Amino acid sequence: MGQGADTLGDDTEVLIVGLGPVGAALAALLAQYGVSSLAVDKDAAVYPLPRAAHFDHEIMRLFQQMGLADEALRHSRPAPAYEFRSADDQLLLSFPSVAGGTVSGWASGYMFNQPGIEHALRAKLDQSPLVQTRLDGRFTGLAQDRDGVVARFDTPEGEVTHRAQYLVGCDGAHSPVREAAGIKLLDLEFDEPWLVIDAVVTDPDLMPKVNLQICDPARPTTCVLMGPGRHRWEFMLLPGERPEEVIQDAFIQNLLTSWDCAKGAQIDRKAVYRFHGLVLINGAGAGSCWLATAPTRCRPLPDKAYVRACATPPIWPGSSRPLLRMGPIRPCWTPISPSAIRMSAP
Numbered sequence: 001m002g003q004g005a006d007t008l009g010d011d012t013e014v015l016i017v018g019l020g021p022v023g024a025a026l027a028a029l030l031a032q033y034g035v036s037s038l039a040v041d042k043d044a045a046v047y048p049l050p051r052a053a054h055f056d057h058e059i060m061r062l063f064q065q066m067g068l069a070d071e072a073l074r075h076s077r078p079a080p081a082y083e084f085r086s087a088d089d090q091l092l093l094s095f096p097s098v099a100g101g102t103v104s105g106w107a108s109g110y111m112f113n114q115p116g117i118e119h120a121l122r123a124k125l126d127q128s129p130l131v132q133t134r135l136d137g138r139f140t141g142l143a144q145d146r147d148g149v150v151a152r153f154d155t156p157e158g159e160v161t162h163r164a165q166y167l168v169g170c171d172g173a174h175s176p177v178r179e180a181a182g183i184k185l186l187d188l189e190f191d192e193p194w195l196v197i198d199a200v201v202t203d204p205d206l207m208p209k210v211n212l213q214i215c216d217p218a219r220p221t222t223c224v225l226m227g228p229g230r231h232r233w234e235f236m237l238l239p240g241e242r243p244e245e246v247i248q249d250a251f252i253q254n255l256l257t258s259w260d261c262a263k264g265a266q267i268d269r270k271a272v273y274r275f276h277g278l279v280l281i282n283g284a285g286a287g288s289c290w291l292a293t294a295p296t297r298c299r300p301l302p303d304k305a306y307v308r309a310c311a312t313p314p315i316w317p318g319s320s321r322p323l324l325r326m327g328p329i330r331p332c333w334t335p336i337s338p339s340a341i342r343m344s345a346p
């Protein structure tokens with residue numbers, strides 16, 4: 001994996017904007033199919049604290065395909081049962097853990113530590129001559145012509161441009177690539193701010209052994225295991241509560257008072273996230289391949305967003321043929337289909 005030059009010619013078949021887990025996985029899978037790529041990320045290093053929490057057996061199978069199953073297991077653990085409970089602790093609904101009964105042979109789901117997974121993916125890219133990266137490059141715009149696409153980036157050295165036959169936006173929920181391509185989002189009018197608290201476990205015996213969703217109308221709450229040695233709480237903000245207030249230590253300690261298990265963990269991250277009910281409108285605007293973290297933005301429950309993003313390759317216009325199964329690549333973009341298409345081994 002090498003640093004890209006200020007301007008690349010037509011050597012790069014796929015330009016990936018964003019080198020998070022989705023962008024890195026795409027670059028690794030493209031290399032397995034003999035497709036060259038350049039991945040550009042706005043940050044100079046992997047974000048050091050957890051963000052995403054869960055992936056399922058299909059993603060573990062993709063890690064296996066990339067030769068990263070053992071590394072993925074180092075930074076994850078099988079997801080336990082997932083219980084929905086009332087405010088007075090009555091069990092309302094339970095999803096049991098499936099240790100190895102899935103069609104892939106892996107556990108049905110895994111709770112993971114995102115920085116560890118990202119470092120493993122980037123180490124994998126280091127081994128491929130087909131993958132180049134450029135860090136600390138912020139995407140600012142794109143232009144399409146009959147030969148492909150040219151993207152512009154601001155870097156510490158000034159503006160640079162990169163040309164490729166395909167551009168794929170893997171740059172998150174607020175994707176500048178999506179905005180530059182004119183792809184719209186359908187607002188489902190679901191919009192909730194939640195306080196997310198991550199912690200390092202100091203006493204495992206005190207921690208819950210299952211993932212919990214507390215269905216308390218007074219304040220819905222999520223309590224889940226994360227990767228090995230980590231835990232997370234999520235609390236819905238109430239009307240009138242402001243983000244700058246709820247991240248204060250005194251406010252957080254008051255929320256955790258009723259959780260005896262909190263004595264067995266040390267907080268190392270607190271942030272307010274706004275969860276939107278948004279769906280990518282397929283076919284809008286000029287077109288682009290956009291993986292982001294999926295063509296949806298979901299509420300704070302374990303879901304398929306990360307799975308759809310990683311498991312869905314760019315789609316050939318007018319058909320269901322993914323880029324990874326193509327013959328010669330031609331210049332063309334299209335919005336990604338929301339339906340997941342599994343990738344077979346080369």
